[in-house]
Amino acid sequence: MIAIIDYDAGNLRSVEKALNFVGEEAIITREKSILHSADKVILPGVGAFGEAMKKLHCYDLVTTVKEIAKSGKPLLGICLGQQLLFEGSDENPGIEGLSILPGTIKKIPDCPGLKIPQIGWNSLTITPGAKLFQDIPQDSYVYFVHSYYLRATNRKDVAATCEYSTTIDASIEHDNIFACQFHPEKSGEVGLKILKNFANL
Numbered sequence: 001m002i003a004i005i006d007y008d009a010g011n012l013r014s015v016e017k018a019l020n021f022v023g024e025e026a027i028i029t030r031e032k033s034i035l036h037s038a039d040k041v042i043l044p045g046v047g048a049f050g051e052a053m054k055k056l057h058c059y060d061l062v063t064t065v066k067e068i069a070k071s072g073k074p075l076l077g078i079c080l081g082q083q084l085l086f087e088g089s090d091e092n093p094g095i096e097g098l099s100i101l102p103g104t105i106k107k108i109p110d111c112p113g114l115k116i117p118q119i120g121w122n123s124l125t126i127t128p129g130a131k132l133f134q135d136i137p138q139d140s141y142v143y144f145v146h147s148y149y150l151r152a153t154n155r156k157d158v159a160a161t162c163e164y165s166t167t168i169d170a171s172i173e174h175d176n177i178f179a180c181q182f183h184p185e186k187s188g189e190v191g192l193k194i195l196k197n198f199a200n201l
Contacts, residue, residue: 002199003038005065006030007055010046011185015078018185022196032064040198041068045080049105049148050092052080062098069100072176074201082150082172082179091148101174102153108146111165117147122162122182124170130159132171132178134197142170142180142187142194150181 004015006028019026027034035041043065045052056062069075069085077085086097089105097105108116121141126133133140149168152158159178160171171180178198184191 001025001027001038002040002042003035004028004042004044005035005061007052007059007061009044009052009055009080011044011078011183014183014185015042015044018192018195019199022192022199024195024199030059030061032061035064035068036071038073040074040076040201041065042198043075043077043081043084045078045082045084046145047080048091049080049083049089049097050095052084053092053095053097056084056098065098066100069098069177074176074178074198076198077177077179078185079146079181079183082181083148085172085177085179086150086152089148101157101172101177103150103169104153105148106151107148108168109165114165116165118144118164120144122164122170124160124162126160127158130171130173131201132159132173132180132194132197136190136193136197140190142182142184142190144170144182146181 083105086103123139157174159173184194
């Protein structure tokens with residue numbers, strides 16, 4: 001069973017439906033006992049970094065997410081959920097992230113001809129051997145909606161990148177910690193395969 005952390009993030013139901021579509025049992029919950037007993041956990045997210053951290057604190061979930069990360073249980077951050085795993089964001093300076101992995105969230109630089117936020121499909125450069133991307137072709141397209149991007153401190157943790165004004169760390173893998181800046185639940189067959197790969201870990 002895969003537990004989706006409920007802290008009023010906006011993409012809960014779409015993640016649940018995508019998991020159900022690939023044959024996985026999923027539950028949306030903020031009950032700590034269920035989160036700890038689940039086989040795998042997903043931290044979704046859309047919106048602002050600071051508000052999301054406020055909600056996680058409000059529901060007393062910060063320690064729970066950190067405990068899950070330390071437990072060895074597979075944990076997947078999606079979109080804002082990826083950003084929250086890191087130390088902080090230029091979007092809300094001074095607000096500490098979960099700091100599960102080292103890195104910072106930066107604003108996508110202005111670039112002539114490119115709109116910010118990045119909304120739409122972009123191709124991935126996949127790191128060979130990345131577990132989330134098993135049997136997924138290089139340069140596959142996935143769906144993004146974001147104005148801020150991850151710059152991971154440990155470059156060996158980067159599982160995929162994309163180009164949009166700058167090089168964006170589009171996915172990370174570190175031991176049992178996985179994350180995607182894009183929305184696999186909105187990325188068609190490629191996204192469903194990514195979710196299935198996570199479920200099969």
